[in-house]
Amino acid sequence: MRYCDLTLAYTETSGGIRTYIDQKRRYLDEHTDDEHLLIVPGERDHCERQGRLCKIEIESPLIPGCEPYRFFWRPDKIRRALADQQPDVVELGSYFLSPWAAFRYRDERRAEGVPTLVSVYFHTDVAHAYVGAPVRRFLGEGMETVSDTLALWGHKLGEILEDGAESAFGQMFRKCDLTLAATPAQAARVADYGVQGTEIVPLGVDLNLFSPERRSEAARERLGVAGDDILLIYCGRLDSEKAVNLLIDAFERLPATPRFHLVLVGEGPLRAELEARAGRLGRVHILPFEKDKSAYATLLASADLYVTAGPHETFGLAVVEAEASGLPVVGVDAGALRERVRPEWGRLGPVGDARAMAANIREILPRCHDMGRAARRHVMEAGYGWDSSFETLFDLYRRGLSQHTDSEGGGTIERSEGNGDRD
Structure with a gap:
């Protein structure tokens, strides 16, 4: 089995998302015979391998004001990397151009009769953190000393833009075979994007290291x-x-x-x-x-x-x-x-x-x-251990691939009912 993480949130100074991916690669390397592919934006096109672990960097521009983060701008290169490496599961950690390359790759593989999944992990509430909240802060709260009316309209504009972002990202989430979140509350937040059936995969911590x-x-x-x-x-x-x-x-x-x-x-x-x-x-x-x-x-x-x-x-x-x-x-x-x-x-x-x-x-x-x-x-x-987190994750992927293999049609696998609020 070959798994892939596709994300822009992986740099030398990244925090939780990089930790999650590094621990996933460690788990696969130590406990399985599976392979892992990591695709990230980089300063130049580059590929490096360490045993069953592969990292592909795709030349991408820096995000202004957010250095050292870079922005995928060549979906054709992402699709080519996927086609070359042939992962069975692609997990999205970024929600902009990269998902559409992954969806096209999945659909082409399925047309050839090869079971393939695309999932998304809700690492970041993009609609709220990067759309609604900044607009309300700058156009709403920032105008309170100038005009109550302007402040009110700033807050309303933030709500409108956040609703629009939820709709746009929700459309992308629904094209995925699985949506994943770390907590029941975040699964409920995904439901605000119009997506039901989000699976809970808690993050972990190295309990021996952090003591x-x-x-x-x-x-x-x-x-x-x-x-x-x-x-x-x-x-x-x-x-x-x-x-x-x-x-x-x-x-x-x-x-x-x-x-x-x-x-x-x-x-x-x-x-x-x-x-x-x-x-x-x-x-x-x-x-x-x-x-x-x-x-x-x-x-x-x-x-x-x-x-x-x-x-x-x-x-x-x-x-x-x-x-x-x-x-x-x-x-x-x-x-x-x-x-x-x-x-x-x-x-x-x-x-x-x-x-x-x-x-x-x-x-x-x-x-x-x-x-x-x-x-x-x-x-x-x-029990915040990484191993239990990945046992849950890879069991979901095995069942998802099996479900698609057993189905006669194609397209995405059937989502479970509910909003993910379960233990």
């Missing part, structure tokens, strides 16, 4: 964190979608005692702005994306509390890694954070409210240690 036992006083000392200081940490992309500026806004509202430090780990278009703010404040550290997973796990476990303000998370993998590392979490009451954070090990506050976030940090501070232990215990008991 409180990796806590390091030396790592804290390198950041200038004294014994009684409190270290807050965020790990992820530094962009407006993640609302990282609000983390510094909340930090500014914390009391002088105890002494707080804030570490933001990652890359993104807001890095220069964040570094400028950090330079003025002191005790705010903007660190580069950490490629060394062991060093990253040590840094995470050496903090006292994880903070995140992004309202658009579809799973919150970095949050689960923090919980596995024994950290309580302070976040916002939106997206997948509602499923990841419970009062026993964290707090959620209103979206965009730095004052409320600072208050939540102060509230849980006396119980940080006990709440961190509860977070670790929850992750262990919930």
Whole structure:
């Protein structure tokens, strides 16, 4: 069997989606005889192989303002790569030009009598995060000081554009044989796009790598964190979608005692702005994306509390890694954070409210240690292991291929009923 991931969200500094794909390739390499093909945009056309793993880069332009991400613009090259490599399953992690090349490849293979599936994993709520929310923020909230009427129309325009995006992407999702999501709530969100029957495939975490036992006083000392200081940490992309500026806004509202430090780990278009703010404040550290997973796990476990303000998370993998590392979490009451954070090990506050976030940090501070232990215990008991995630995923693919093989017609396989809200 040969599986393929087709995505633009795979770079040297990518987060959750790259982790998911890397872990999938590891699982296939260690536990199966199957092959994996990864197709991503790159600086130049390039192909590299390592045993049963193949990576194809297709020359593509950078996305302005989102470097180092690139945008597929040659669907013919994608189709040629698929035709050359002949995967049995193509999983879409990007929703723009690449799906149509995958659909044409699938249809051509099926015309030849070869069972082939195209699936889509709902990694990102594109309609909300990249269409509706930005428009409402800039044309709605941005106009509130100018005119209530203009602000209202800005909000309405954001809703109209988001509805249109849901319809457009929903049309693409319905052409897939399987839609996949990490949580029941995200499966329900896919239903807003007009797609039923989404299957739940939770993401995982390396429970041996991410552990409180990796806590390091030396790592804290390198950041200038004294014994009684409190270290807050965020790990992820530094962009407006993640609302990282609000983390510094909340930090500014914390009391002088105890002494707080804030570490933001990652890359993104807001890095220069964040570094400028950090330079003025002191005790705010903007660190580069950490490629060394062991060093990253040590840094995470050496903090006292994880903070995140992004309202658009579809799973919150970095949050689960923090919980596995024994950290309580302070976040916002939106997206997948509602499923990841419970009062026993964290707090959620209103979206965009730095004052409320600072208050939540102060509230849980006396119980940080006990709440961190509860977070670790929850992750262990919930079974957030990668192997179980991929056992679920590949069982779905085997059944899907078998269903298509047994059917007399062609076209996409029949979707299950329901909206995916099940265990």
